Amino acid sequence: MEPFTNDRLQLPRNMIENSMFEEEPDVVDLAKEPCLHPLEPDEVEYEPRGSRLLVRGLGEHELDEDEEDYESSAKLLGMSFMNRSSGLRNSAAGYRQNSDGTCPAPSARTIGVCVCIILLAVAIILAIYFLPRCTFTKEGCHKNNRPTEPIQPIATNGKLFPWAQIRLPTAVTPVRYDLTLHPNLTSMTFRGSVTISLQALQATWNIILHSTGHNISRVTFMTAVSSQEKEVDVLEYPLHEQIAIVAPETLLEGHNYTLKIEYSANISSSYYGFYGISYRDESNEKKYFAATQFEPLAARSAFPCFDEPAFKATFVIRIKRDEQYTALSNMPKKSSVVLEDGLVQDEFFESVKMSTYLVAFIVGEMKNLSQDVNGTLVSIYAVPEKIGQVQHALETTVKLLDFYQSYFEIQYPLKKLDLVAIPDFEAGAMENWGLLTFREETLLYDANTSSVADRKLVTKVIAHELAHQWFGNLVTMQWWNDVWLNEGFATFMEYFSLEKIFGELSSYEDFLDARFKTMKKDSLNSSHPISSSSVESSEQIEEMFDSLSYFKGASLLLMLKTYLSEDIFQHAIILYLHNHSYTSIHSDDLWDSFNEFTNKTLDVKKMMRTWTLQKGFPLVTVQRKGKQILVQQERFCLNVKPEIQPSDASSLWHIPLSYITDGKNYSKHRSVSLLDKKSGVINLTEEVQWIKVNTNMTGYYIVHYADDNWEALIKQLKINPYVLSDKDRANLINNIFELAGLGKVSLQRAFDLIDYLRNETYTAPISEALFQTELIYNLLDKLGHVDLASRLVNKVFKLLQSQIQQQTWTDEGTPSTRELRSVLLDFACAHRLENCSAAALKLFFDWMASNGTQSLPTDVMTTVFKAGAKTEGGWSFLLSKYVSLGSEAEKNKILEALASSEDVRKLYWLMKKSLDGDLIRTQKLSFIIRTVARHFPGHLLAWDFVKENWSKLVQKFHLGSYTIQSIVAGSTHLFATKAHLSEVQAFFENQSEATFRLRCVQEALEVIQLNMQWVEKNLKTLTYWL
């Protein structure tokens, strides 16, 4: 699966007048207003929101102070408490003491009553505990879906449920599913029938499998010998989404049986399972569409099944549909029969052996473009009016399929490969075997409106999903704790294949940027090992789909490939794929394949386990002593309490240390040694001026140097930066700013290093410098240090002035220079530098005068739209275009501009509309929230919105999902006050224990604390020298 991360570099925004919050800001509930022009002044309605409390100046007030103080502080700002969570108030009241600070002595009567109550309570608890059929296990008792409880579970009919664990027993295994579905797209319901051929691996009475949300009408059981159907009872245990079939006779080891289940269910209104959507076509006619998204746990909601990745089986799928629809599934269509009632039944060929999460089917009106590639028919599908945008995807897929087949030396095993653009889809894309599903924006390409970044996105996502046909589909992880084996590999192959066949796209720049961001997340205490043993509940499984599984996984493979050589790497993964085709594996199986090629000269398993089984990564400290280089390692940990050392001080990694020194052409000279102890020595043949460790940043670690070496490197960058590669330069910028965050180097030295940027022409170093300085800008700006923030922008501007002046408003140049242009002009316009805004506005008004028909340069289109969106007329015009346009690429640029407005009423309206899902699809909501939260007025509003709509968000996107992770991080990561910390903490505490325990919530709290710590440490220094 490709989680949707439209996290392109966002640059600092314009200053906002300090008067912004001097009076109660109006918030119009525009959601109540259906028209396209949401800002008619006479429709204004006040709706104050909770976190307005946390505006500038209030940061010093702590929420755990006396409630009256708390309220009066807010009242000073003219705020209402109507929407404040009651839990916060209660917790404040509960801790209130007497005025003298002591507790009053209780009377004898009070003591007597208390004792009685306690005795009664103990009696009730004991009675409940010892009751046979304990009600603790009924749904509702364990809202947090905790791992196994020792108490016997009770089925919905009151009988004992024979299985108490979340994981299924292994006594019975499915061999083949025969599934018939009849969806009704207007009533949004479906009827289903599944016949499962089973084999007993041990003698047992019970068949336990997954099923959720089904009305099961009939279950029959048959042995292979008698072939006589017997109707049997079914027990349901919704807490674990399991059902149990009690067989009429003992299932014998090695024997085969058949189970047939008939049921009906609703087509889901979320993005999960078999879900339905409606959309309007070109002529504004309402259309219906149904698709599936099963990974990780939703196949069970479409049909009863053994819904764990290791239970691989084959599938025969039949779908009944209305004539005007097309039905697609994993395999090619075998037959189409018109039934008596006028419906058509499509039957698909029996699938290869695969996991349930890869099963897929789609019913809707679609058109396609196809091409044969050595016996495999590749087709790109879209809704009919967008068929003109599929050509690029087809060409890209054909090239990539060819590449992968020869690189892995294994043919793609199916006769067809469909890639379908779904009109509403939560993830970026999904790798269902033979039926890849995408958002429209990750598959469709429109030459007039898609920028170079859009082209890269489409190419990368296709490369990712195609790689999964081998990594994930052919060879699958045993369990979700190793999901990095799927996602890390697919992500690695995505960049690797692009570099090999679309080298001009410079995708290495994106991979480098992704590594920087991933390490930032991995340096937090809330991080986790990518191969974790404690993954069981649905939230824990959902949470494994985070950027660490994807990008840390990919980064570790890059490190290994660079260390072992490309040749050994390729041969090892070919062996791995050959040895484990159609089976399920653990991480160790992968390392074993590598060890077969290293001839015991290197124990890859031992080395890589240090990276996959522990969280975080090493900080390597380097010191020069003559010809000797002393190196040592420790964990790089951004600790919220710096005085406390990380508990895992004993962490040790086996680190491939690569390096370059002055005077050596390192690209031809492999200087690598393995540091597998706390410290070590590298002996050079001559004394050097400087050393740069972690060549091209292929290693997953940060490097810190002694003062003299930092100075020598900074000097080298000023004299001639091009001695080092652009990756190395970006790496130095990243490392020095991260080290400044840790307090290992001064912020001043970090700025000293980027002083060379005046001579920088490459995209990666400039992007990284802008990203790092933007983080600082954001903290200063959100805390109200507007003057300081402005001085920071001027400092950065002076460094990049000449590069900005050289830019033109065109699409000319290589993809990399085009992206640099987009980044630089966006920065300049956001800060009204160099007449940038005036130029952008002129382009915008010319475009508007042509009624949006004149074509704009695609790479700067967002910047132009943002300038226009700042005007009243521009914003409305953009919104009208958003609703009527057919290019997702253009719509996304418009949406980003709309969400970058400084008008809180418009921003609130956008978020509300996206939650409704009609005018703006709900799939865009997390992007809108994150965009809104980047800017000053919006960052308070976005958090308010998340709080108010939390239950709807969780219902739509699932607790723990990538989208929820992205919404939580996006709406809180710029907070830096104690008041915000308390507020975020109290809000999540008041939800459920499972919510508060979510890793993304813990991460959000940690990030706020680190922001506070950073400001405390650096504010004075910044004020002094900036």
Ligand SMILES: [Zn+2]
């Ligand atoms: Zn994936």
